[in-house]
Amino acid sequence: MTGQSTRQARAVVDELVRGGVTDAVLCPGSRNAPLAFALQAADAAGRLRLHVRIDERGAGFLALGLARGSGRPVPVCTTSGTAVANLHPAVLEASHAGVPVIALTADRPAELIGTGASQTVDQTGIFGGAVRLAVTAATDDRRVRAQVCRVLAAAAGPWAGPVHLNVPFTEPLVPDDDVWPAGRPAGQPWTSAPPSAQVAPPLPLDPIAPTLVLAGTGDPAPAYAGLPVVAEPGSAAWPHALRAGPWLLDDQALRPAQVVVAGRPTLHRSVQRLLADPDVAVYALAGAAPWPDVPGTVRAVGALPQMIPDPVWLATWKAADRAAASTLDAALDIGLAPAGMRLARELVAGLPPGSALTIGSSNPVRDIALAARPRSGITVLTNRGVAGIDGTVSTATGFALAGGGPGYALLGDLTLLHDVTGLMTGPDEPRPDLTIVVLNDRGGGIFGLLEQGAPEHAGAFERVFGTPHTVDLAALCAAIGVAHTAVAPADLAGVLEPAPGVRVIEVPADRAMLRSAHGELRKAIGASVAEAVAHGA
Template identity: 70%
Template sequence: MNPSTTHARLVVDELVRCGVTDAVLCPGSRNAPLSFALHAADAAGRLRLHVRIDERTAGFLALGLALRSGRPVPVCTTSGTAVANLHPAVLEASYAGVPLLVLSSDRPPDVIGTGASQTIEQAGLFGGTVRLAVNAGIGGDPARSRSFVDRLVAAATGASGGPPGPAHLNLPFAEPLVPDEPGEAPAGRPDGEPRTRVVPAARQVGPLPLDPAAPTLVIAGHGAPEDLLDLPVPVVAEPASAAWPAGVRTGPWLLGASPALRPAQVVVAGRPTLHRSVQRLLADPDVTVHALADPRGMPWTDVAGSVRAIGSLPRLHPGRSWTDRWRAADAAAAEALDKALDDPAAPGGLRLARELVAALPSGAQLVLGSSNPVRDVALAAAPRPDLTVLANRGVAGIDGTVSTAIGAALAHEGPAYALIGDLTLLHDTTGLVLGPDEPRPDLTIVVLNDGGGGIFGLLEQGDPAHAAAFERVFGTPHDVDLAALCAATGTGHVPADLPDLAGALVPAPGLRVVEVRADRRELREGHAKLRAAVDAVLAEVF
């Protein structure tokens, strides 16, 4: 058996021993040894293989699989620009702490820099965004090669002591690149264990030096720990936070709405990124801000430079009047919000978010697109403890969301859904391209189609003073026929209005798009009316 085939089989075998159950592959010539090895492992039932033609799509597919399963997922490419196309997914994995493994195939070192086709400097391509980068030799000692794989997985999962995230193994392969003589790769440990078992590092931190009796508010963002569900203080949680089921439904609306709701101290958990009202609170010099130490070792969030201490959360016992004020305010604001959203003229995205979350079956998974969808859910939907909500909030881009949702659906045991905008769908249309032999998810992608970029209408550039330039350079209108796009990729398409949304969301096999149309022209005014409705009722409460 030639050295390239031997090395590839050894790497794949060790990955399986390290707990890898899914792998993503893009076709190419230089990665042929890994392609054959992954195909053989799939045929033997040792892992599940997913093949994609577009490397960017493949990277986010692997990201979604890892995000939902918590297990490391490798994505394998050939040499050249194929590797560079993984960079967006690598960045998201780095800032979100997702164990993504990049297996890039390369030409032999003595060919680099000679002008050989499809050859770039791949070693160190991802810079500081990866937790570990290993440039393997050709063939090499089997024990050392297995050890490299174990070290890579430990770095990606955080077992070696650092925060989890992407890791990169660059594998040069010399010809021949296809199997020739029959044979077996050098065997690993007879018990099926990895060459080097890494015991996960334990992290312990002391309690925060806060006043446990002071009026306290917890702000829970993406990556917040799961032990914030039974706190005796109000929690304003983003939908992709594990604390969202216990969050104050109208929390984003209540922040800054009344002096009676202003906390003396705030504890930040995870990475809040959605609401400007949160950022204003954390920058308030009269509010003491603390942050929870991330259990995975990810850095704390402190955009305003206001955090005074990092640690664990001690037992809190604020006065009852503090929690009662927040409960009363939330009840009143929720009633006013729902009354305003019942108006068919209210913003379509907010109405869709409220109805969608309420209609999903118990045990469902929901992936939220960046831009408006994740914010619409945060502003309008009632939190539910029986849903799994995910989002790419590491760098909060719209790229790769379709593929992320497909990967997460393939790793989820239960019905799976996604809520995204039309531009997010168009940005990842190749995510809908699945070969006939590929694992297919049972996934319903709900697309709010408002014919362009709605979120910009809510920002400064959406002010009427900028109307002359807005639509072309920010609204970015399009006339894409989503039904035709779905037909071209073999994806089911269901047009729906809000009254018949529940019927369209009944779990069904396969991949389908539910398209809900909306008008974004009055989005800015619609949000302002909702703000006014909430403020009016709070003025009566306080």
Template identity: 60%
Template structure:
């Protein structure tokens, strides 16, 4: 067995022994040793391999698998710009706390800086985003080096899942491979290297992995956290956003909760929470004296203003914060059970009922935003046990503002850096992992995304005939452009002359034709009453349900809903 083949087989073997069950691969020449090793592990049933032709798509597929499963998922690629295309997913993983392993093949160091083809300086390629970066030495001999290679993989997995360092996130492992890159004896086994018996057993008795890398990572981050120095009897609002993979499920009960849809607290949150925070800022509702922060909220400016209010004490729950904390956070720790004043809680409860009724009436009016009506209808129509991934931009906001929180769903979103990159691929990975976690039970996956989001990741719809196929329905609100910009400052009437070309970005793409060319099942829904029937297809593969809409009048429609809410509280 030649050295590069031996090294790749040991690396993949140790990944499996450290709990890796899924891996993503892109074709290439320099990463050929990894390709053969991953294919061999897949054929033996030791992991499930997913092959993609586009590195950016592959990285987000791995991100989706890791986001839903909580396990480290490697994405392996060749050298050069192939490695650079992993960067967007690495950034999302860094800020969302997702255990993504970027496994990049490289040229040997003696070829770097010599004009060699497909050669860039890969160590440091992802800046400070990785929790850990390892650049392995070139394998110069096949036997006698297993321990070092295994230790590097074990450390990488341990850091990625948060067992070492305490914060799940991306890890970059750069592997320079020297020629020959092809296996000289495809039937050779690791035992032929002669030193595998010297590696210690894991905690569960399986040979090969270091004890501190065993999956899963510790989940109770509050166990050693200090108690928070807050007053549990003050008017307190729990504000919840997304949490890192493996974070604890929730804070103590006893206070109103305003949660974003991808928060584990959303099922028990106030439906109209974002609207009520706005009302409190306008003086229509008594605001909180303190906020208990659970995770990292990113959606609403009203929440950002609340967290920045120096009259409000802000505390964070240990173990649920992402890569960054608002500067207003006074302490991070373990909260007590909250006992806010009953009359204050009653005011918020009464306002919740008033605003909810007003919201339902406003959404039934002609001219109400299609996106908000779709969000409310979709959440109601999804079957119990389903996965829902929400696209950044308007979809996640529409669900937050209009839908009624419910149990029975797993809701995810790429809100680490909130880009629309790779959302189709993230949805695919999450749906595949969701079905695996269901253990044979029906567990369909859905995504609510916009037209620009699906166009940005069309290669995410390209699945080879031998690839694992998800049960995934993409619900696409198609308003032929960037609808969210209509709601921001640049959508104001005074900017109309430049808006449509540089912000609205109309595209005239027919999604039915795109789906036909890619072999994706397609259905169009012009009336939302037909949505439940359109969602009924269950089975292997990706389906796209298009809901046409218009951006014309979107700003005015949102303003009308906001006015109805304010009138209900006046």
């Protein structure tokens, strides 16, 4: 007779597949052996695609990337103990970014909790409020299938996000047959749950007032006809946004009467300064996620009503945008702008149509926002839920595996080093076509642009903020078995053709003058914009 844990695990996996799961991530362990056998059997039968990893933290971010790329819930399965805790960073990112990741964790039986048993911690509620739902699995087939359906529904929304299914297993942990439990007819979940929908009332905007749209990740619409849009990479509006929009937000001549916040913009301090201006009326578009409101100024949340855009207002913003972009490109062309910005411009322009681009937090996403020309034909992922650098290689791997085209990533050197295990893929695992472009300035360049990078803190800066390293990326890649190439930003286009497997393209840079280069570029752009606005060009 099939053991209880084997029956339980098979019911969980079978119901996940029936509920639409197509990918699953697994880390090795003993207590999760019933799930490991069930997932492997489902993979062998072509019912899902299994990805095995040795590092739970990276595995969580791999699941996140797969879920972002596919739009489907993706379980990540671990054994008990600290293995579960290692999922927490990915669960937090998934929670704030609205990504349906399922933490599928094996546990010791309840009677072993608190007894000093090996690899045993209290896993109930371990993720706190970061998950949309936390469930301890039942042991009988009927109840556990109903629980899986409830978990999938919670992961899907209305505000998508991570869920936790904790499965206590008793011994024996290995199967003695290959008989799967009977569920409902093939292809049907135990409980069918329709997707939730929300209808928001129109915002009380003045339809003729000068209006600016600020778009971030999770914005509900790709375009806002007739209104100037400043959008972050990763937002649906970015391909249609102003090229140099982030450079223009502090210009008083371009101050709007009202702002519409779409999604969750988090990149630029100038955005928060604008939203905190008491003379600007701030409204937020309704979406699945709670609306953002850092300065506490949002007056209403709803849908965008019919607007009557002022052609003079739009023309002024476009003129300022052209002037800023012209000055920016001139500085990039002659090498007066930071190398990261030149790299960002060349990378985005050179990506093949259909590419999936993952952008690391810290400087890379800001360099693209400040220097790249927004474009369509690519999909962009940024881990801006909590904006950490951890797990980005794994996220990019999952995003590339879920997409139909070639995968690319733009990372800083510390972001790569933070997730080196993300480069390690077993010989039997699905492999993406992923090109990882790394700006290597041998440390934490972004801190040089913040307050701690000011000259008066130079004595402490390099060791505790710059965090220099001496890692040879070529040797590191060789040790892992990943192809490596080093190029200058100007030569990037020549190595961006899609290639099979994972490869690293290293772009060496010097961060010593990063702060001053940013300052000089901002002054030059400000002067050109002021002239353009004054002349009405």
